[in-house]
Amino acid sequence: MTRHQLQRLVRAGLLSREESAFLPSTAAIAWHQSGDLAVLVAALHCNVRFVGEAMDALTSGPRTHEQLLDLAREEFNLQWDTPTPVRDRTSWLAVTGMVELFDRHVHLTDAGRGVLAGIALGRPEPDDTDTFVQLAPSVRAVASLIEQLDEAALRERADGANLYIPGTSANGGTLESLQVLVEASMPSISDAEFVRFVQSTFPKAQTVATARTAKDTLKALGLIQRTSSESWIATPAAVAWVESGEPLDLARTVHAAIAFFGEVLGELDKADRPTTGALAERSVHYLPNREKPLSRSAVNTRLNLLEACGLVTRLSQTAYRTTALGRAFMASLPCFHADDSTSRTPVNAADGPNPDSGSPSGETRQSTSQASDIATELETAARDSANPKRLEKAAVVALGYLGMPGKHVGGNGAADGHVRFGVGASSWVLAIEAKTSATGRVVDQSLFGLAEHRAEIGAQAHLLIGPGFERRMLKEADDDPRIAVIDTGLLAEVVRRQEQTPLTLTQLELLVDPALHAAARGDALRGHWEAQEIRGQLEYALVDILNVEAEDPLEEGGWLDLTSVRRELRTRGYRVGADAVVEALEFLASDRIGVLQRSEQRYRCTASVHTAGQRIRALGHQWAAAAQLHQRTRSSGEAAQT
Structure with a gap:
């Protein structure tokens, strides 16, 4: 079993992890000892969304997988594109005897009704988009901070890249910890006293380095300031917050101190609500003085603080939503507007302008790069149904960029192209079949003849590439052990990410593995991206x-x-x-x-x-310089032979 599969069992609550070892969880042991499937289903329900809730939906009568998918999307904010996640859950429930699958419907059994009666169900929170909220007015010391937030002040805020708040983030623990630390700084506190206070108050913060990080965090959040080289005092805004007890006063103070705080609310309020990982990537557009995105840890600290203040609500481990209070709060703030037109990364981030780049002014690199251009062309070509060869060529180029060199062929009765995965005797040839659709979903196109096309070029498998596929066509391709279905959106994402979070060719095998169904391909790759990050x-x-x-x-x-x-x-x-x-x-x-x-x-x-x-950046420059030298040497040798 792979580590990725083991991690899925950890998330399902059936395994626990201690250091590098995987062990059965308490629930798994209880199920094994009792043989009671209800214990297993309860464990799955507690750790995986839309298990018990799917069973509850069936109490009113059988439903199709498509109907359950609609329910998951509309009422539980689950952003699933296909019924595959629903089928996974109903398959688990069918194996345990909780449901039966027949006549293209899912039916709840008596055993399922019995288990359902003993579990607590998660109910979707109502959408409060139209709710009007009256904000508590800010105290004078805090209001003055917000009044000073012009464009220049917003740009000068700290990055807040290394935030650590000791204590627990749950049940208001974040606010309580900050309040305790601010009160300890009143009227003043020395560096040594602060370290001792943190170590004596928070059991998990026992080292000097941890205590100093907590102190630096309070400074970054605008809650303490120096009075001498060795002592600190609570800021007027922090004192006002402790006296008022109003969480919004704390949120306003923090927004005035660090970048990408109130702005997070706007990102979360978009239709395509981002995960914490996506928020980390977006953060760079809000950090004018920083060259790279924030870490997930820095983003999570912001989200924990926003949640404690009632400005966001947690939907899952990595998904949040702005509350009605959060929307009203955001509207009351001056916020930094993201500039998505250019990258913040200099041409040569390590040493300033690159003298060999042909850009003497040291101007910033445009967001369009080779990877970005390839990905954009791929996405555009996928919907250009009047010119199918465009997608065929774009797919070959994209796969070549990922380390799979190949050739465009095209023409009737032949593969659209082919690429080679790997090197030497262990490499294998992959045929390409590219399908376009102006509507974004390829409908009812025959896959007949692909085996013959593979045989003609000695390919071991086929890559079926397109912007999306109609359900029956997708199932036919997924069920074929020689066809790997690749959505052009996913392929474009892989190309773009390869610049910042490059995967090895071994890891990229998940992209072209015919054994993986299309719906599972993205999650498998995201596991590797997350590990790299x-x-x-x-x-x-x-x-x-x-x-x-x-x-x-x-x-x-x-x-x-x-x-x-x-x-x-x-x-x-x-x-x-x-x-x-x-x-x-x-x-x-x-x-x-x-x-x-x-x-x-x-x-x-x-x-x-x-x-x-x-x-670390210099290693990349050294490699690029070595590649250029090799290319020049080889060209000179070929010219001499001619």
């Missing part, structure tokens, strides 16, 4: 933790052992195994990066976070 965030966090330790005057040498490093990571919300931490530490300590030093089982930092970023 987490790895980058982990490496950054390790350098930052060791930097903080190195600069602490109370700690000699700045050395931390693996146990201490992992404890610090846990306080920042990272739950990773020891092997993953050691692998990241060894990478950062390698000669090619060289920003950490290792002595037996202890590590310390030898460079700043900024320098670490420069070293």
Whole structure:
């Protein structure tokens, strides 16, 4: 079983994870010992959305999968494009005897009714779009902060890239923790006293580095300020909030202090509501002084704070929605308007303008890049039904960009093209069948003859590429073990992400694997993207933790052992195994990066976070320069032979 499959069982509540080991959960053990399927179904219902709710919908009578899909979309805000997630759930329920599947309908059984009576159902919250909300007026100290937020002040807000609020984020814990820390700063508190207070108040914040991160967070949020080189005092706005007890006063203070706070409400209020990962990617457009997006951890801290203030509501682990109070609050604020026309990344982020780029002014790179151009052409060509060859060529180019070189063929009675996956004897040829549709969904086109096309070019499988496929056609292709269905939207997303979150060819096999159904392909790839993002965030966090330790005057040498490093990571919300931490530490300590030093089982930092970023980016520049040199050398050799 793959790690991805094991993680799915963890999310389903049947496995638990301790370090790098996967163990049966308490619910799984109880089910195994009792043999009671009701225990299994209850565990699934508690951990997976739309299990018990689907059963409840059947109490009024049988329903088709399409009807259940409509219910999931309209009443539970589940953004599913096909009935596949519904079929997965009804298949589980059918195996456990809770439902029966016949006559193209799902029927609730007596066993299902019995289990349903014993579980608590999640009810969708009503859409409060039209609800009018009267905001509590802000106190004077806070109101003055908002009044000063002109365009220049909005741009000068802190990035808030490394936020940590100790304590629990649930049940108002975030507000309580901040209030306790602000009160501790009244009338004033020294650096050493702050560290001791955090360590004595919050059991999970026991190290000096963690306490200092909490202090830096309060400063970034506009809640404390320095009175001397060694002491701090609560800001007037923070004092006013503690006295008023009004959460909106805190939210206003934070919005005035850090970027991408109130602006998050606008992002969440869009029709295509983003997940936390998508919010992290969007954040770069709201950070005029920063070259890269925020980490998910920084975004999650914002969301936890907005939720505690009643401005957003959590729909799932990664999805939130702006509340009526949040909309009214956002409308009352001056907010920074995102500039989506250009990227914030300089031409040469490590060293300023690149002298070899042909851009002496050092201007910023336009958001259109090679990957962006390829992806845009792919999406446009998919709907250009008058020119089908355009999509055929775009698909070959897109797959070539991902490391699968190939050729466009076209013509009647032949494959539209072919690409090669892998290298050497282990490589395999993939035929391409591209289908266009002006409406966005290919309808009733025959797949007859594809096997013959594969045989002509020696292909092991076929890639059926298009903007979407009618249900029967999709099922026919998904059921064929030699056909991999690829939505052009997903292929375009893979191409765009390959610039910032590149996947290896082994990981990209999920894109072209015929064993995967179309609906599962995107989720499988997103698991790899998430792992890549987490790895980058982990490496950054390790350098930052060791930097903080190195600069602490109370700690000699700045050395931390693996146990201490992992404890610090846990306080920042990272739950990773020891092997993953050691692998990241060894990478950062390698000669090619060289920003950490290792002595037996202890590590310390030898460079700043900024320098670490420069070293990692420099590897990319070195590789590009080596590729250019190789190309010139090869061209010169070929010319000499001629």
